Amino acid sequence: MPTLPDLLFYALAGFTLLFGFLCVANPFSRNPVTSAMFLVLTIISMAGLFVLLQAFFLAAVQVLVYAGAVMVLFLFVIMLLDIKEEERRRLNKAALGIGGVAVLAIAGLLVRALVQATPLASAAGQRAEGSTKPLGRLLFTEYLLPFEILSVLLLVAMVGVILLSKKEMK
């Protein structure tokens, strides 16, 4: 008899996959805005998965950053560029081949990670951090370097955008 969290996990995982599929390959609509909306639903389902892991902080950040800020910026760009419904293009054989290889490689990585992962029972002792303080402490001590590198990456992207979008001064 599956427990309620189990059922919720399967439901949310199913929703994530379903909405993710509808986001990239919606058979009913080729409109980019529809895709973006399905991406929002995907992100919200993923936030639900975080809640199931007791990681409320991560869930809130997921909704705040991705569903809130990033998606709205996507929609903003779509609105500004006035993108029409995408036409169905014929499949490019070379692209299909490369895409297939990439999918296989990622699937291989995932399988490898799953095989090497410690079983859930032994990991139960160190549950996903729900409270904010341990997360902050980890970010600013153990994972300080990756954290700072990520910030620099974002800064580089920002500077690049300003450089590209700024009109040349006379």
Add this chain to the structure above:
Amino acid sequence: METLDQIFVLAKHWLVARVPEPLAWLATILLSIGPLITVFASCFAITTIVERKALGRIQNRFGPNRVGPFGLLQPLADGLKMLIKEDLVPAQADKVVHLLAPFALVVPAWLTFSVLPFGRNMTVIDLDAGLLFFFAVGASSELAVFMAGWSSRNKYALMGAMRGIAQMISYEVPLVLSTVAVVMSVGSLSLPSIVEAQSAYVFGMPTWHVFTPWGLSGFILFLIAGAAEANRAPFDLPEAESEIIAGYLTEYSGFKYALFFMGEYLGLFAITGMGITLFLGGWTAPVSFLATTPSWFWFFAKFGAIIALFIWVRGTVPRLRMDQLMKFAWKFLVPLTLVNLVVAAFWHFSGTWQFPGAIFARWLLGAGFIGGAYVTLGRALHTNQFPPRVYAYAE
């Protein structure tokens, strides 16, 4: 007094105890949500009539005075009218998104109330990251605005949505940054513990955050950014009726329009409640000898005062222009909130100063820093002359 303070909590426990055991969880949920919806829906009705009356007085006219005594039944008449109005959907509209947009605004607006402490022991859910939850859920109102504007297939609706999103994204930055100062000094994201941190009294005076230099400036910055976040005048450009009809609401009628209207007011209430919780000591009494009076009374007293302030501002301040709005957010509010963070840190670490008159020195330094930044920024941004006009097609 103790009983009066906890009367709603006790009433809930009494009612839950009367419900058969297997259904107790359902009763708990319903008795938490039901009063919340009733109270704030009534607040919405009362605010609309008070606002129309007050705006009428400010503009030297009577305001609604036909329905019931002094026009007090106007909200009922409005609601009835909205209910029986025809629901028009444009032929070209994206029907599903058009239908979902009002719900995408109202449902998150209700959700934000679940973390606010309305009184002692009166928080629906005490989340560890309650403040973050509040902003995460509040951020989805941008999506609702976009859905409404885009699905209507109307130029004015789309322009209103674009303005709305640009404004909400920009003002979310100072809004969140002004709350970070509070989080820094309290050391918690949980709203009940933020209220607890302000519940002490020194010489009979409360220790609210608003009585510190960073708290005072933070509160003012929070109110300004909050008014913009709630699309409140003078930041109501997304629905500037003299420019773009009704913005993203243009193609909405009947009850969907009423839902949008309610969603906006709920957003305002949520921001107000959050401002009270963070800076005005939540449900704590303003003087120590009144500390035994019911906590929920003080919350709603402060609530009413702030709402009255918002109505006053709406009646007296003219609307901004779009470029002014953006410059105000990015060039003025964001730097000031960052300075405010530094002042909050200074206030926190100078708490160990022991010499006599230390409190005055701390106040002077903190307020001087904020005031200096305010004056410098204002001077730097002030340009007295217009750039030379360019007549692109006439020369």
